[in-house]
Amino acid sequence: xxxRNLETADPKVQKAIVESDDRSVVLVGSAILERKLDxxxxxxxxxxxxxxxxxxxxxxxxxxxxxxxKIQAVWAFGLISEDEYADLELIREIRNGFAHxxxxxxxxxxxxxxKCDRLxxxxxxxxxxxxxxxxxxxxxxxxxxxxxxxxxxxxxxxxSPARIPLNxx
Numbered sequence: 424x425x426x427r428n429l430e431t432a433d434p435k436v437q438k439a440i441v442e443s444d445d446r447s448v449v450l451v452g453s454a455i456l457e458r459k460l461d462x463x464x465x466x467x468x469x470x471x472x473x474x475x476x477x478x479x480x481x482x483x484x485x486x487x488x489x490x491x492x493k494i495q496a497v498w499a500f501g502l503i504s505e506d507e508y509a510d511l512e513l514i515r516e517i518r519n520g521f522a523h524x525x526x527x528x529x530x531x532x533x534x535x536x537x538k539c540d541r542l543x544x545x546x547x548x549x550x551x552x553x554x555x556x557x558x559x560x561x562x563x564x565x566x567x568x569x570x571x572x573x574x575x576x577x578x579x580x581x582x583s584p585a586r587i588p589l590n591x592x
Contacts (some may be wrong), residue, residue, distance in 0.1 A: 439451045559587065
């Protein structure tokens with residue numbers, strides 16, 4: 424499944440999030456959010472060619488080719504809120520743990536539980552902290568995907584800046 428086609432409303436994606444093992448849930452959920460960050464960056468950048476270079480789509484590693492750098496960029500340019508930034512960072516940390524840990528990668532691990540406990544947007548949306556950490560993580564993915572989609576829709580497309588006259592010309 425290509426990252427560009429991941430949408431939370433896609434039945435295949437929903438099935439992967441609901442029925443897969445914890446590692447797959449984290450990796451698919453993170454891929455969804457990474458794509459949403461791509462969409463937000465695309466709307467905020469002047470040139471489609473520049474977007475392709477920044478995101479590393481031209482065959483070379485782009486300056487914004489990693490989940491980390493995308494999160495940092497949208498935060499630095501004021502495209503996401505502080506809560507969204509903090510929760511994206513937690514998801515990135517959870518994703519890195521699940522991607523690199525051979526054995527202890529499930530929502531019962533102390534590290535995953537601790538990070539899920541700090542996902543502020545999900546817990547606010549759920550209105551309770553009595554649900555399983557996997558449920559909170561899934562809610563966080565769906566909620567952040569929606570918020571990032573809404574933010575991308577609200578970004579005013581950029582245009583190239585006007586030339587600054589030099590020597591009166």
